[in-house]
Amino acid sequence: MTGLLTALLLGAALTLPAAGLAWLAGLALQARAGQSSPALWRSARLVAVFPLLLAPVLFAVPQSLPPLPALEFINETALDLPAATPVRDTLLAAPTALALPSPAILLAAVYAIGLIASLLLALRRHYHRRRLLVHSRLADASERGLLEREAGKLDLPAPELRLCDRAASPFLTGWRGVIIAPERLLQTPDLARHALVHELCHLRRGDERDRLLGSALTIVLWFNWPLRQIERELDAAREIACDSDAIDALGRSQCKAYAATLIESMRSSAQPVSAFGPHNRRQREMRIKSILSGGQAVRHSFLAAGAVLVLAVPVAYAQTTLTPRRAVSAPVEQIAPSAETRLLAHAHGQGEGFEAALSGANAEYPSAPDDGQNQSLTLAHLQQSGMNVEASTSAAVIAAPVGPEAVAWQNVSSPAQAPIPPAAPAAAPQPANAPDLPGAIVPGRVTSAYGPRPARPAGSPVFHGGTDIAAPAGTLISAPGAGTVVHAQMGYQGSERWGNTVEIDHGDGWSTVYAHLETIGVTPGQSLAPSQRIGAVGSTGAATGPHVHVELHFNGERVDPAGYLAGLD
Template identity: 30%
Template sequence: MSLPTLGFWVVHAAGALAGGGLAWAAGQRLHRWLGLSHAAYGYWMGLWLLAVMPVLLSAALALWAPAPLVALPAALIMPLPVALDLGDARTAGAAHVAGAWAPPSAAPWLAVLYAIGAGVALLRVLVGTRRTGRLCRATTPITTAAWPGPRSRAAARRLLAAGITCRGSVLPVSPFAVRWPKPLIVLPASALDQLDDRALCLILGHEAAHLARRDPQRAGLMAVFNALLWFNPFLLRISARVQLATELRCDAHALAEDVHGGRDFAAAYVRTLRLTAATHTPSTALTHRDLAGHEVRIRHMLHGDGARPLSGPRRALLLGSALLTGGLLLVMQASTARPLREAAIGADPIRVATTVTALPLPPVRDTPAGVRFQAPLAAPRITSPFGDTGSIRQRAHRGTDFGARPGTPVLAPADGRVVAATTAYPDGPQYGTVVVIDHGQGWQTLYAHLQGVDVAVGQQVHAGEQIARVGSTGRVTGPHLHLEMLRDGERVDPQAYLP
């Protein structure tokens, strides 16, 4: 599998931004309109999935799907031209000085840019995880005498019986919980000294709820997916709302065991924020830093959650709408951009031929004015015309050769659909890398000896669009473009139809 095309990167990046923006904007508006609670974890998690899953699944399908999902009769597409020509060895030296310098394709640069961004984002997740691991290893067990009262002491015993250890840290970190390599709750030593018995018991209940709901694992997976889509700013905003909902759920769980402890819990929360305000909380700690989120949490601690619950029919309607929207986004992205999928040199030509000629796509529609062609290069210079019978040839030349520098853009001479883009053309290894376009009305064009292609099988192209780059693959002694033009399966002189 080779690098995806420019269209792949553009379509999937635009789809990711569009899906994330739609999920964020529509999610906020719908949240206010329905009067939902800020603790609606399932609602915000669904929006995050809507922003992430369609683009990742469509990219995976485009990269690895063995064949299109919808099949039409293969007879709707003309068969591939039979490989006949052996190329023109006389174009060796002159082609190096012809044509203009062409900049490299943008697709590799976009691939490098994405790889760098994803690598940096994943590295930050890894560094944060390692920092949290070092912090956990530097903690010390909290002795029974260190707890300020019977409530916190009893809560610590219950946690220990459930396999959860409470440990203290000399650093002024915010309380947090981790599940790997074993369930652990970390508290700052200052909290043990400055918080009362009731507040510590509530904090332990809050962190135990995180472990029971496996929030640390969920947060880690979300961080990885966010890193893969690092260029999408909407994911961070939706993730922050998911995290806020998570914290509110755990707050409610802790207060359910002490219904009158809201004021003490809020005071302990504010005091903890002051203790840790000047520190950098580890990235895996389940905390948030936005002031609005802190205000919402304190309000819920003091007054509870006043929002009305979401009814069953509305919940089903929201789920159905999310699934429908996600499916539409997936289909649109997967069908719009198909990456470049070239077969390796030396692959079985029968397999390649079967894959290409059975292309399940509709034919190009005929136009009343017929097909009009333009030059395949910006500065064409013919080095071997159609029908040439030079001394090095075993038969008359069945195409036209154009001299050009390696990497010079090859342009589509007319609108059409790509029916072949391969390094192993069926029964024609002398052609090297090949692109074949079906223009409709019985017209096809073949481009051989290419350095690389910028289109994918099944892609619709327009006149003047870059489809490949001049090269010297196959049986040649120098870089040039070999063009063959066919009408109803018969090769014709391209010069008769080019301007």
């Protein structure tokens, strides 16, 4: 959800430059053409809101990650190696830092506040319109006669006509179209005819629905000032086009009388909705000039509209490169590398050079037998790289002396360096007492136990520092015993490969760690009771599927959890 929110916020932000470019381009094209066109400004509106419409589409298109050979090794490297030094002491001593919301959440909150204010202003305008409707009355048959005659000439069904003394001038309102007019209007037939024909032309053109759409867009994008300018220009273009249609219906001889009706309406106060009446001075001058020139039909310049639409291309390109995509991992490429390739790749993989190690090992040892010499080669490389802890673990599992091949490798890497004998295996911690952890952690299936893995997946470490329990995503995880939460966030020990991780201090030097959680339901410093929920099973971080990685620590050192935690035997 956070990725979609970020995509929407980015799209909303890009509507500002898009609307600004479309507005300026529209003004330039309008000045060049010498008249305003609704098609031009509708194209500018589309360009302005296009980034917001494109945001969820871009996020929905998945971005497949390329398959990696032996992906499980990369996923588990950071988890399975024994920790060199305890890190829990600093967590217990330091106070919990105040977690600040992400920038995306802060921006969303600011937008929500502005949206509420914009909605309140829109409700205020709606309230004024409803008041006019409440204080109006339905016109009787005799009062509707003029409207029905003019609607028949335009091949339109006569809309509802309501009369209200509070209306300053006639106007069309509502999605289905209702004309509200002052009662005094009917006392002047010529004036009433001009005004009613104008509103009927609005109804036939669908201008009121287009205005309502623009009003909704300016509410949603309340921060977009250029979009408001586009809507104002579009409103003026609709009026000029409607004036042209009205003069065609009334006859060219009515141009001056129609202009006089318009000027009379402009002296009235503004209505809360679209009306025959006032606009700004520039728009009034444009309308009167168009009417007096004979109300010539507005040319729909599709070329100008298309020129404005072209502006959406660079904006869409920028948005495509910036929008976060929904990542979908491709299926892991199952390969069967040779034993020497796997072992050497494991050694190089500690330095995040896995792929280079694969190609190098295949080129260097294309036909080497799978024997102890290749294992010794890996052990020697670990030692030469200064990875003593890993070398100790590998030596304990492989239990093989450094062979001639390892010496040859050392001579290639560092001619002056003598072969390094394998280090002694690290001493396992000796717990003084057993913790009280009787509760079940999660219902599931143990897929990888603690300890050496001779039949491990290709490329994965030889030693597994915890127990993996597979379960459906979202399965609740419980604390096995009472304790205090000392870590609850994304990542652990400086690496995000752990995903969402929780660590619980159970006292007397004992603690448990739970990695790859989908959600975290506790906070640092929180006291837990046995079987209290701490989160849910997931696949965050470096994980190939939904499971929870469980570790048991005693004084900062890993211990086999099978002898202490329920359900892991």
